[in-house]
Amino acid sequence: MTISTTSTIAADAADAMPPLYGLKVLDFTRVLAGPFCTAMLADAGAEVIKVEPFEGDDYRQMGLQVDGHSANFAFVNRGKRSVRLNLKQAGARDVIARLAGWADVVIENFKPGVADRLGIGYGALSALNPGLVYCSISGFGQSGPWAEQPAYDTVIQALSGLMDVTGDPAGAPTLVGESVADVAAGMFASWGVMAALWQRERTGRGRYLDVAMYDCLLSMMPTLVSRVMAGAPATRQGNRHANSAPFGAFHAADGLFVLAVANNRLFAKLAEVLGQPALASAPEFATNQDRKRQEAALARLIEDWASALPVQEAVRRLTEAGVPAAPVLSVAATVASDNAQARGLVVRQRPASGPAMCHVEQPVRFDAMPRGQTSAAPALGADTLAVLEALGFDAGAVNAMQQQGVI
Known part of the structure; x- marks a missing residue:
């Protein structure tokens, strides 16, 4: 069963086809880490169906609002289709079962244990589709003494040591000016998905991936961790380098x-x-x-x-x-720079409804593949009916789900 999507790039030449053309991703993520991952996959041509609760992804209400639309949400949800689904309703189970059978990849970033309680955990979905590559993104992973702790980027920066080494040596520890733990987790999750898919080509079996924001950020601190493990302190350097001068x-x-x-x-x-x-x-x-x-x-x-x-x-x-x-x-200056413009880094789009928004695509350039083709972020539930029809639900079943508060 194929669900068409505007996130793929039409091209006659085979070498211009996006590298993930045909890959099907079921996206239960919200806010930043998970959506950043699935946006990267969409940029490379994957078909991404984003399942949202009735109130939508929290990120729709967060960050700078432009005419009632979140610029943050638009940035990391480009190239996706939105299905509005109440996972707590029993009637959602059939929809999830069909989506699981359709998908190659499932990605979620609930707190550990929540996906299982909602009936969308790895055990339930892999039983329906043993070839699924299932990725869970969380603050501290699915195991360990911190696994149950709530986590935002600020918490991860503080606990990873990154905050302690950032800032003026004479001042207090300082947050990095971007949500680097979220972004790191999204990048490593997309890398992990690709590695698991390559293994599936040889084994035919899916895999479960446990991606922790904490682990990812620590792994992105090679100079700091290696210094500490060699017996030297890692300290704030401000605008200087720990090892070189000037x-x-x-x-x-x-x-x-x-x-x-x-x-x-x-x-x-x-x-x-x-x-x-x-x-x-x-x-x-x-x-x-x-x-x-x-x-x-x-x-x-x-x-x-x-x-x-x-x-x-x-x-x-x-x-x-x-x-x-x-x-x-x-x-602002770097976005407007000649180099950013020449490289086509910032893509501006106007969705079917709402103001024009922008995003920066994943940065890897694939030879002969055009850039700037990923579709704008979807309105909440914009693709629900089309996806259900493609999954084989008839008008009567869809009407019943509407009456039951499933969609």
């Missing part, structure tokens, strides 16, 4: 710029730009470790040089000399 943010006449000098060759180039080539042969700056010990002195030299220069001029001189450098841009 490396980080510096003041120019009208703002901040960054530079990155991680070896002797780059330090020699920096010394030339500063007009002090002798620095490269000075014994106190001979090695990266020496320069790290002299970090404060180097910062003064750099900021003395940059104090009379606008940021753009300081960056121009550094980059022309081959020293990695850049201005510190706002999010």
Whole structure:
């Protein structure tokens, strides 16, 4: 049984077909981590059916509202179809059974145990379809002493150690300015799904995947964790680097710029730009470790040089000399930058109803596959009737479900 979808990309040439064309994903996720995962799959051509409660995904009411529509929801629910279904009604079981039989992949991000109580857990659905790849995303995983704790991104950042190492060394721990634990879990979940699908090609059997936001964030801290495990402390560095100098943010006449000098060759180039080539042969700056010990002195030299220069001029001189450098841009500035525009990173769409919204597609570019084709996020329940018809429910059955409060 095939359910057509606008999230796939029409193309005559086989090599322009999206890589996940034909993959069917049943999406029980909400808010950010799970929807980020399924949006990535939709970007690559998967058909994603998002099952929502009567009130809809909580994310529809969260974040910046534009004419009554959530910009956050639109960003991470692109390319999906929405089915409004009351999972607590007995009449929903037949719908779920047919969707489970249709799907290749199921993804949910309820608190551990909730999916089982709703009758959509791995045990129930894999019994109907042994080939299912079933992925559960949660804060701390399905087992362990923290498994039952409620988790938001802030909680994960705090417990992972990431918050402790972020911020000014003289100040308090600081949150990263994005929901990195949610996003990390979504990315690793999509990776895990692909690995399990490849294994299914050889075995014919599905798999159960347990993805924890906490685990994912910790795995994205290689320099910090390896440092601690080697016996050294992981501490806040502010706008400096733990191992290299000069490396980080510096003041120019009208703002901040960054530079990155991680070896002797780059330090020699920096010394030339500063007009002090002798620095490269000075014994106190001979090695990266020496320069790290002299970090404060180097910062003064750099900021003395940059104090009379606008940021753009300081960056121009550094980059022309081959020293990695850049201005510190706002999010608005980077979205509007020539590079973001040339790469087509931000996609603006107007859905069938509601204001124009934007999203950034998954970043991997597949040769010959056009970008910017993923459909806009759906209205709540917009595809319920079409999906039920495709699943084989006749008008009488659909009417009965409406009367019973199932759909």
